[in-house]
Amino acid sequence: MKALVWHGKEDIRYDTVSDPAIEHPRDAIIKVTSCAICGSDLHLFHNLVPAMLPGDIMGHETMGEVVEVGSDAKGSLKKGDRVVIPFTIQCGECDQCRRGNFSVCERTNRKKALGDKAFGHATAGLFGYTHLTGGYPGGQAEYLRVPFADTTHIKVPGGIDDEKLLFLSDIQPGDTVAVWGCGPVGQMTIRSAILLGAEQVIAIDHLPERLSMAAAAGAITIDFMQESVVDRLNALTDGKGPHKCIDAVGTESHVDFGQPDTVLDRAKQMLMAENDRPHVLREMIYVCRPGGVISIIGVYLGLVDKIPMGQAMNKGLTFRMAQAHVPRWTGDLLRRIEDGQIDPSFVITHKVDLSKGPEMYATFRDKADGCVKVMLQP
Amino acid sequence: MPLTNVTGVARSEGDPRVQRKGPSSLTGPDRLARALGWFSVGLGLAELAAPGRLARALGLDDKEGLIRAYGARELASAVPTLSIDKPIGLAARIGGDALDLATLAPALHRDNPKRHNAAIAAALVAGITLLDIAAFKGVKAAHRRDGGAARDYSDRSGLPRGAAASRGLARKDFDIPPDYRAEGTVADAIPALPS
Numbered sequence: 001m002k003a004l005v006w007h008g009k010e011d012i013r014y015d016t017v018s019d020p021a022i023e024h025p026r027d028a029i030i031k032v033t034s035c036a037i038c039g040s041d042l043h044l045f046h047n048l049v050p051a052m053l054p055g056d057i058m059g060h061e062t063m064g065e066v067v068e069v070g071s072d073a074k075g076s077l078k079k080g081d082r083v084v085i086p087f088t089i090q091c092g093e094c095d096q097c098r099r100g101n102f103s104v105c106e107r108t109n110r111k112k113a114l115g116d117k118a119f120g121h122a123t124a125g126l127f128g129y130t131h132l133t134g135g136y137p138g139g140q141a142e143y144l145r146v147p148f149a150d151t152t153h154i155k156v157p158g159g160i161d162d163e164k165l166l167f168l169s170d171i172q173p174g175d176t177v178a179v180w181g182c183g184p185v186g187q188m189t190i191r192s193a194i195l196l197g198a199e200q201v202i203a204i205d206h207l208p209e210r211l212s213m214a215a216a217a218g219a220i221t222i223d224f225m226q227e228s229v230v231d232r233l234n235a236l237t238d239g240k241g242p243h244k245c246i247d248a249v250g251t252e253s254h255v256d257f258g259q260p261d262t263v264l265d266r267a268k269q270m271l272m273a274e275n276d277r278p279h280v281l282r283e284m285i286y287v288c289r290p291g292g293v294i295s296i297i298g299v300y301l302g303l304v305d306k307i308p309m310g311q312a313m314n315k316g317l318t319f320r321m322a323q324a325h326v327p328r329w330t331g332d333l334l335r336r337i338e339d340g341q342i343d344p345s346f347v348i349t350h351k352v353d354l355s356k357g358p359e360m361y362a363t364f365r366d367k368a369d370g371c372v373k374v375m376l377q378p
Numbered sequence: 379m380p381l382t383n384v385t386g387v388a389r390s391e392g393d394p395r396v397q398r399k400g401p402s403s404l405t406g407p408d409r410l411a412r413a414l415g416w417f418s419v420g421l422g423l424a425e426l427a428a429p430g431r432l433a434r435a436l437g438l439d440d441k442e443g444l445i446r447a448y449g450a451r452e453l454a455s456a457v458p459t460l461s462i463d464k465p466i467g468l469a470a471r472i473g474g475d476a477l478d479l480a481t482l483a484p485a486l487h488r489d490n491p492k493r494h495n496a497a498i499a500a501a502l503v504a505g506i507t508l509l510d511i512a513a514f515k516g517v518k519a520a521h522r523r524d525g526g527a528a529r530d531y532s533d534r535s536g537l538p539r540g541a542a543a544s545r546g547l548a549r550k551d552f553d554i555p556p557d558y559r560a561e562g563t564v565a566d567a568i569p570a571l572p573s
Contacts, residue, residue: 005396010408010462014400045403046462053389055396100555114387131387137394145392173546191536197546213531218541255463270457319557324533332552341547346536349529358403365462366521370529 002378003141004357006056009047012361014354016095017057020137020145025072028149030064030083034162035139036348037061037374038087039356040299042365043251044129047302048275051114051131059128060087062139063156063166069149076150083153084165085139085146085168086326096114103323108148109134140357142378154330157338163345163375164337171244173197178233178242178287179219180280183208184347184373185297186248190219191342198244202236204229206254209370210283213346225258230287241289250298251276259304268305275302285312296321347373354378407516409466414513415459418452418471419507425449429508436499437485437492444481468514475507 005015020029040063043049066081077083090097094106108125108302109115111134115122118132125147128138136147146152156165166357167188171177177198179189182205193201203214206225215221222232233242255262261279268274284294285308294317312319336342349372352360425432425450433442451474459467482503485496537544 001394002400003394007399007402010404012403015393015396016398016400017396020394021392051387053387055389057394100557110390111387131389135387135389135393137383141394173549188535191544192544192548194537194541196552197549209529209531212529213534216532216535216541217537218535218545266463270461270463328555336395336548340538341544343536343538346534349531355400358401361403362405366523368521368523370531372531 001142002354003057003137004059004354004361004376005054006044006052006058007054010045010362012045012058012358014358017141018096020143022068022070023145025070026148026150027070028066028073028077028146029068030062030085030140030144030146031067032064032142032144032378033065034166035059035062035141035354035376035378036166037140037347037360037364037376039185041128041361043299043301044213045361045365046252048251048269051118053131053135056131056135057128057137057139057141059138059140061166062127062144064139064144067143074152076155077155081153082156082158084156084328084330085127085144085153087127087129088323088326089127089134089136089146089148089152090327091148099152099323100328101322102327108152110147111135115335122321126323140354140376142354146343149326154327154334157335160337161345162377163348163351164311164343165334166375167344167347171196171198174199175243176200176202176237177244177246178202178204178284179214179246179248180284181247181249182207182214183248186210186246187213187347187372188344189246189248189297190214191217193244193246194218195336195341200236202233202242205232205261206294207367209319210372213372216346225256229283233287237289242292243285244295245284246287247280247284247294247296247298249280250299251278252297253279255278265305274305276300276304278304280305282306282308285315285317288315288317290315291317293318293320295319297324297368299323337375341347348375349373351375351377358369392419405516405520405522407513408464410509410513411459411464413518414471414506415456415464415467418456418460418467420457422449422452425452435492436482436496437490438496441481448478448481451477464517465514468510468517471510472503472514475503475510478503479507507511 001019004016005013063084066077069077088103089108090102090105091107096104096106103124105124109122111131112122116130125134127136171193175198177193179186182203190201201219203219204222205211206223211221255266265277354376362373363371425445429442429445432445433439455467455470482500
């Protein structure tokens with residue numbers, strides 16, 4: 001089959017690889033109909049995530065049709081089922097899965113010893129990601145083996161386009177919610193905050209096309225290259241700061257001499273003295289309303305420097321963060337898509353054949369041609 | 379050293395194997411920049427390790443300290459050249475090439491018995507300078523952000539009922555799980571405190 005394969009820094013290739021096969025009775029094989037390039041794929045593209053190996057297949061946003069089912073998964077799946085595959089692999093039986101914390105499933109990381117060393121305690125197995133999370137082949141391919149398939153899938157009905165379903169992966173009324181980053185995750189976050197009734201949603205980025213997309217959903221926009229984020233957020237909240245600050249940027253914040261800490265972080269990152277560039281995190285802690293909530297959905301990788309814990313502690317901030325516990329939300333989201341409350345296809349700006357994957361990685365990374373989200377089809 | 383070498387982690391037995399490599403995301407200028415970055419590493423280490431031998435070979439006996447400093451400069455420019463921020467490293471390399479040529483110029487004088495070595499070195503630096511300029515221009519052209527600013531996505535709300543009508547829509551029937559609730563935290567207590 002054909003697949004997008006990681007060979008090293010900035011080196012993704014459209015290779016011919018051997019077909020996957022059922023390895024365990026709970027497995028299934030799906031024929032991929034659509035997949036997407038995620039912002040966190042760029043961290044792999046930039047070789048910032050440790051423990052990738054040449055030959056690893058990329059991709060963790062995938063949907064398709066079931067073509068083969070292991071004997072123990074037959075109760076839940078059958079050939080021809082249309083499924084979205086969450087990026088987290090979950091057993092559905094361990095203590096964490098029973099609590100709904102699917103992204104930290106205790107049983108699906110097949111390289112648990114490595115994960116234990118890296119994280120203290122291993123997290124769930126993930127598709128198309130580092131060997132710290134199991135090193136499972138990803139879905140930017142023609143076929144995908146889904147381990148624990150009886151619990152690692154979301155069945156979706158026919159009649160709804162792939163574009164609306166591919167991204168199935170607490171806000172109080174009256175809140176001001178500030179969202180840093182208007183990439184695909186930030187755009188979905190903005191719409192979720194609107195649907196949950198936030199009074200003001202403020203979107204922060206510097207790319208005009210992404211800010212225009214944020215404004216389309218009713219967000220107030222801040223171009224951080226044109227004005228001070230802190231000053232504007234305070235002006236919009238009577239000097240009190242946002243109630244909820246959401247980081248949809250993560251490890252690779254924009255580097256600019258106007259934000260000198262980002263230049264220092266980038267230099268440290270090049271010298272392997274720091275894994276992440278946490279500019280957004282520092283800014284959120286500084287500007288957040290005392291007693292507010294800092295929420296991190298943008299991916300961080302390892303060690304970060306100069307986090308102002310004094311500010312965070314003295315302001316009584318609450319931190320929330322996780323890889324998404326996907327199945328916890330998918331039923332509700334699917335219902336809202338079917339009900340016409342949200343149409344996630346708005347975010348797809350480029351829809352191309354899988355063979356164009358290598359060049360689309362560069363296009364997405366360079367934010368060229370107004371690229372916000374790439375959808376690939378084998 | 380990569381973590382994978384330390385831990386001995388390997389790809390799992392049943393996972394798909396590469397049978398035939400296909401086209402890569404790396405462009406020609408990317409590969410040239412990478413080669414120049416590794417060249418910087420090699421030259422920088424040589425200049426740091428044996429500045430005296432290099433100085434004597436070029437007839438620049440009094441410039442040993444300067445050559446050692448240039449070694450450090452080569453390593454410093456190699457880091458961004460080998461990173462994803464290649465233009466910064468390549469620009470630093472082009473500046474360094476100019477310094478190298480300026481340093482070699484006096485060694486081309488007739489009085490220098492090693493002027494032939496110096497001439498060869500100057501020719502090599504000139505050639506490398508052309509490659510640095512080609513890589514710099516190529517990388518800038520390959521990775522420029524074309525056309526993005528012209529795009530306007532203000533018709534992409536993703537909210538079929540409109541932004542205003544969608545505000546709070548999910549509030550009516552979304553049951554926030556207890557471990558995700560924000561009320562009852564210090565966030566609610568703060569406004570109640572006497573001012």
